[in-house]
Amino acid sequence: MKGLLIKDWRLALQQKRFFVMILIISFFLNFNLNGNFSTGYLTFVGAMFVMSTISYDEYDNGYLFLMSLPVSRQTYVKEKYLFGFLLGMAAWLLAAVFFVVYQLAVTADFTMGDTFLIILIYIPIFIIVIDVLMPFQLKYGGEKGRIVMFAFIGGMLALGYLFVLLIKMLGVDLSQNLYAVSYVDVVFGEIAFFLLAAVVTGISMAVSIRIMKKKEF
Amino acid sequence: MLKIEHLRKSYADFTLDCSLSVPPGCVTGLVGKNGAGKSTTFKAILGLISRDQGSIEIMGKKLEQFTEKDKQKLGVSLADSGFSIMLNIQDIAAILKAMYGEFDNDKFLAKCQQFQLPLHKKVREFSTGMKAKLRLLAAVNHKAQLLILDEPALGLDVMARDEILDILRTYMEEDEKRSILISSHISSDLESICDDIYMIDEGSIVLHEETHVLLSDYALLKLNDQQWRELDKKYVVKYKKESFGVSCLTRKKQYYIDNFPEIVVEKGNIDNVITMMVKGENV
Numbered sequence: 001m002k003g004l005l006i007k008d009w010r011l012a013l014q015q016k017r018f019f020v021m022i023l024i025i026s027f028f029l030n031f032n033l034n035g036n037f038s039t040g041y042l043t044f045v046g047a048m049f050v051m052s053t054i055s056y057d058e059y060d061n062g063y064l065f066l067m068s069l070p071v072s073r074q075t076y077v078k079e080k081y082l083f084g085f086l087l088g089m090a091a092w093l094l095a096a097v098f099f100v101v102y103q104l105a106v107t108a109d110f111t112m113g114d115t116f117l118i119i120l121i122y123i124p125i126f127i128i129v130i131d132v133l134m135p136f137q138l139k140y141g142g143e144k145g146r147i148v149m150f151a152f153i154g155g156m157l158a159l160g161y162l163f164v165l166l167i168k169m170l171g172v173d174l175s176q177n178l179y180a181v182s183y184v185d186v187v188f189g190e191i192a193f194f195l196l197a198a199v200v201t202g203i204s205m206a207v208s209i210r211i212m213k214k215k216e217f
Numbered sequence: 218m219l220k221i222e223h224l225r226k227s228y229a230d231f232t233l234d235c236s237l238s239v240p241p242g243c244v245t246g247l248v249g250k251n252g253a254g255k256s257t258t259f260k261a262i263l264g265l266i267s268r269d270q271g272s273i274e275i276m277g278k279k280l281e282q283f284t285e286k287d288k289q290k291l292g293v294s295l296a297d298s299g300f301s302i303m304l305n306i307q308d309i310a311a312i313l314k315a316m317y318g319e320f321d322n323d324k325f326l327a328k329c330q331q332f333q334l335p336l337h338k339k340v341r342e343f344s345t346g347m348k349a350k351l352r353l354l355a356a357v358n359h360k361a362q363l364l365i366l367d368e369p370a371l372g373l374d375v376m377a378r379d380e381i382l383d384i385l386r387t388y389m390e391e392d393e394k395r396s397i398l399i400s401s402h403i404s405s406d407l408e409s410i411c412d413d414i415y416m417i418d419e420g421s422i423v424l425h426e427e428t429h430v431l432l433s434d435y436a437l438l439k440l441n442d443q444q445w446r447e448l449d450k451k452y453v454v455k456y457k458k459e460s461f462g463v464s465c466l467t468r469k470k471q472y473y474i475d476n477f478p479e480i481v482v483e484k485g486n487i488d489n490v491i492t493m494m495v496k497g498e499n500v
Contacts, residue, residue, distance in 0.1 A: 003316030010308040011301060056301045064298035068263045068365075070288035070316050217265040 004071060004079040005086075008053045012087070015049070027098050038102075039095040039119045046091025047126045050084035051133060051149065055142030064217050073212040077138070081205055084130040092122055117186055124190075124197035131197070131204035139211045218243075218363050218396040224261055224271035233257045233420040236271075239363070239396045244389065246411035246428070247400040248487060250495065254420040255400040256296075259367045262398070263293065276362060289317050292361030294352040296368035302341035306334060309355060317359035325358040332380065346377035353381055357388045364388065364397040370406055378403065382410055404487030408432065414487065416494055423494045426468075435485030436470035437493065439463075444480060455497025465500075466493035 012019075022045050029038035057066055067073065096119055132152060137145035219239040226233040233254045239245040247255050260266045262273055264280055273280040278287060300309050306329050313320045329336060332350045340348060353369050364385075370378040389395055401407050407414060408428060416424040426435070440448060441462035448465075452472055456465035466489070467473055474482055483489070 003312045003314075006315050007301075007304075007308075007312045010304055010311070014303050056303060060302065061295075061298040062301055064260070064265060064295055065293070065300065067265055068288075068291070068293040068295065070285045070291075072285050075285065216267060217260065 001071075001075055001079050001082075003069070004076065005083060008050070008079070008083045011053050011056050012049055015052070019046075023094065026095060039092070039099050040122050040125075042095035042098070043088055043092040043122045043126050044129065046094075047084055047088030047130055048133075048149075049087055050080055050130065051137050051142075051145065053083065054080065054137050054145070058141050061217075063215075067217055073215070074209050077205065077208045077212050080134060080138075080208075081130065081201065084134070085127060088126045088130065089123070092119075092126070095119070095122075117190065120190055121193060124193040127197040128200050131200045134204055135207045135211055138208050138215075218276060219262065219398060220272075220274040221258070221262065222272050222274075224258065224273060225269045226257060226261060226266060227269055231257075231420060233261070235417065235420065235422050237415050237422060237425070239398050241394045241396055243412045244385070244397040244399065244410050246407035246414040247398065247417060248402070248404060248407060248414060248491060249400075249417035250491070251402070253417045255417060256367055257420075258417070259295070259365060259398075259400065262365060263291075289319070289359065290362045292356035292359065292364045294349075294356045294364070294366045294369045296371045299348065299352050300340065300355070303339055305339050306336045306351065309340075309351070313355060313359065320359040325354060328354050328358065328384075345372045346374065349373055349377065350380065350384075353384050357384060360392075362392075362395055364395070364399070366397060366399040368400055368402065370401060370403060378406055382406060385410060404491070408487055416491055418495050424490065430468075431485060431487065431490060433485075434470055435466065435468055435490055436473070437483040437485065437489045438465045438467055438473055438477075439481040439483065440465070444477070448477065448480075450500045453500050455493045456500060457493060457497045464493070466490060466497060 022042065026038050026042040026045075029041065057063060066076070096116075099119055133145070133149050136148040136152075139145075140148060218241045219237075221235060221237050224233065224235050231252075231254070235254065235258055237245070237247070237258075247258065249255050257266070261268050262275070262280070264283070275283060276287070276290060300312070304312075306326070310322055310325055313325065314322050326336065329351070332347075332354070334343070334347055334351055334354075340351065343351065349369060349371065353366070356364060356366070366385075369385075370381045373381065385397060385399075389397065397410075399407065399411065411428050413425065413427045414431060415422050438448075438453075439459075439461065445456075445463040445465075450465075452467045452469035454466045454468055456463055466485075470482060470485065473480055
């Protein structure tokens with residue numbers, strides 16, 4: 001497991017210029033767009049890099065050699081989830097720092113608790129996104145997996161758009177309803193999201209291990 | 218050290234059915250033309266493909282019971298696969314150190330320098346020979362008990378192949394219980410290092426012989442039609458029609474030298490044995 005983490009970390013370092021660029025973009029997005037968006041953006045870009053490491057692994061018959069090392073297929077899968085979570089968390093922490101800096105600089109009535117609650121939601125969301133994409137990436141590989149990833153993101157956006165459209169058609173004023181949501185509701189909502197992420201991770205990992213065990217190299 | 222019994226793997230147009238063993242302290246070669254089943258055999262040994270039937274035992278343990286810790290006792294070099302070409306030797310050393318409890322980092326880096334492999338350049342900038350040496354060095358520096366080497370000298374010139382063979386000789390000299398299973402299409406490499414050789418063709422082992430027997434007792438007899446008709450064929454393994462008459466493979470060279478002195482006897486080597494085993498007919 002440790003060896004695989006080092007491998008993926010060293011592969012991630014190959015993209016350090018890209019990451020620095022994303023960090024700069026993300027930092028300035030805070031000032032030009034909603035800081036909330038920037039947090040999500042950085043977190044997802046960080047977490048999604050784990051999918052690229054799978055592409056690196058399979059490039060040039062890499063799996064053949066990788067699976068001949070002292071690594072089981074189960075360990076390989078677990079490491080990918082762990083690496084994705086670690087990258088996502090690191091990106092989220094950075095994004096959180098940027099967000100707080102922005103809030104302190106720009107917003108007068110800034111409260112740490114509220115801010116924390118707003119950006120905390122990105123953690124279970126990025127975990128669930130990894131959970132959904134990982135089995136596809138392992139089953140179909142880099143190229144096809146990427147198509148599935150884009151289809152998934154497109155599907156999510158379409159669903160969101162349809163939801164907003166439906167709300168408008170029904171004449172519901174969502175902003176009024178949101179203001180009615182209490183602090184306690186938000187906390188419970190976040191806890192529910194984290195629990196959901198844990199359950200989805202368990203299911204996704206089991207599916208991924210099954211996919212990997214059936215693979216022929 | 219390694220025992221394969223009736224390993225069977227079927228594809229749409231190919232079936233592997235092979236048994237072989239590698240005793241402790243031995244270097245065993247696996248030869249055969251492209252597509253004969255060498256790589257499929259290696260993949261099965263490493264658990265990279267499923268098998269339809271048969272058993273594989275490594276160091277007294279069934280393959281299905283082989284753990285990550287057990288795999289630390291193996292060293293593997295595959296012809297067309299290795300670490301990501303985006304990494305450099307320093308990266309690879311760090312990974313191997315974390316993966317193998319017995320990995321000798323200093324020795325690995327020293328060997329890489331000895332073979333003029335740049336430590337900080339990405340592997341993608343390496344030549345074919347440099348990549349092959351790196352793959353092998355990565356396999357021999359963690360006190361592995363068994364090396365599985367699929368075409369370790371593929372695409373290399375004579376000098377580079379000699380260096381590869383030197384690495385293997387050193388590896389074997391360090392511990393007399395170590396073993397190697399090696400495949401190569403360059404028979405002279407195998408003749409110089411292997412204790413015994415298996416020949417595989419169309420998925421089946423067609424010959425297994427100790428190398429010194431193969432080189433000393435096997436021979437190619439070249440005969441005209443009349444000599445062929447009069448020949449005592451009890452030690453003829455295979456024969457083939459030629460423009461001059463018949464050539465045949467025997468495993469008792471001395472018998473024919475003593476009893477048929479007029480026959481042309483060509484010393485056996487792996488190449489002509491393979492050719493006869495694959496293209497020749499049974500008597």
